[in-house]
Amino acid sequence: MSGDLRTDLIAAAKHFYDRGWMVGTAGNLSSRLDDGSFWITASGRQKGKLTATDFIRMNLDGIILEQPDPHSRPSAETSIHLAVYQSFPEAQACYHVHSIEANLVSRLAAGDVVSLPAIEMLKGLGVWEENPQVSMPLFTNYFSVPQIAQEIGELFAISPPQVPALLIRDHGVTVWGNSPATAYNYIEIVEYIFRYMVMARQSILDYTF
Numbered sequence: 001m002s003g004d005l006r007t008d009l010i011a012a013a014k015h016f017y018d019r020g021w022m023v024g025t026a027g028n029l030s031s032r033l034d035d036g037s038f039w040i041t042a043s044g045r046q047k048g049k050l051t052a053t054d055f056i057r058m059n060l061d062g063i064i065l066e067q068p069d070p071h072s073r074p075s076a077e078t079s080i081h082l083a084v085y086q087s088f089p090e091a092q093a094c095y096h097v098h099s100i101e102a103n104l105v106s107r108l109a110a111g112d113v114v115s116l117p118a119i120e121m122l123k124g125l126g127v128w129e130e131n132p133q134v135s136m137p138l139f140t141n142y143f144s145v146p147q148i149a150q151e152i153g154e155l156f157a158i159s160p161p162q163v164p165a166l167l168i169r170d171h172g173v174t175v176w177g178n179s180p181a182t183a184y185n186y187i188e189i190v191e192y193i194f195r196y197m198v199m200a201r202q203s204i205l206d207y208t209f
């Protein structure tokens with residue numbers, strides 16, 4: 001598997017699993033090859049113990065190109081990865097995890113965006129401004145995942161987000177980057193920001209975002 005994108009995905013999933021962000025088979029990761037196709041985690045796999053056969057290679061039309069385990073199915077949330085890759089052709093990796101903090105933060109916002117605190121960590125998401133006013137798009141967790149994906153694609157076609165991340169209410173966060181390493185960092189940064197927001201709510205200090 002040397003030079004195989006699945007090596008990065010397996011290592012990332014193990015790290016996120018160990019952080020408690022991919023427990024109980026939660027979350028899905030994908031990464032693109034030079035031909036535009038992508039490896040994505042098969043559905044329902046234990047994300048702390050992935051092997052090369054726990055992935056499926058698909059093209060941007062959602063057609064399966066390689067399936068090392070013939071009994072596997074693509075992630076149930078493949079349509080969201082497709083919406084991200086179709087919206088952002090430069091994206092090379094798309095990572096989705098479920099943390100408790102992401103779920104709590106999604107309940108802090110009543111509307112369709114979450115305002116983020118103007119902290120230094122925003123630079124890690126590409127925001128280099130004095131006292132930035134930044135929000136992350138927040139989507140409804142429809143039972144039908146393709147419906148979530150459709151809303152993502154429709155919104156991003158007219159209004160690209162300020163940061164390479166989206167939150168689904170009561171579900172989890174999805175990020176994308178121009179490499180697997182970048183997407184990995186983005187997950188760590190958004191989860192830091194969510195943790196900050198939850199802790200700020202619990203603190204006696206008056207924080208407004």
Ligand SMILES: CSCCC(=O)C(=O)COP(=O)(O)O
Pocket residue numbers: 024025026027028041042043044045074075076077096
């Ligand atoms: C307990 S996880 C519920 C499904 C989900 O939201 C998820 O991220 C994992 O789905 P997959 O089909 O990719 O395993």
Ligand SMILES: [Zn+2]
Pocket residue numbers: 026027028077096098171172
């Ligand atoms: Zn999910």
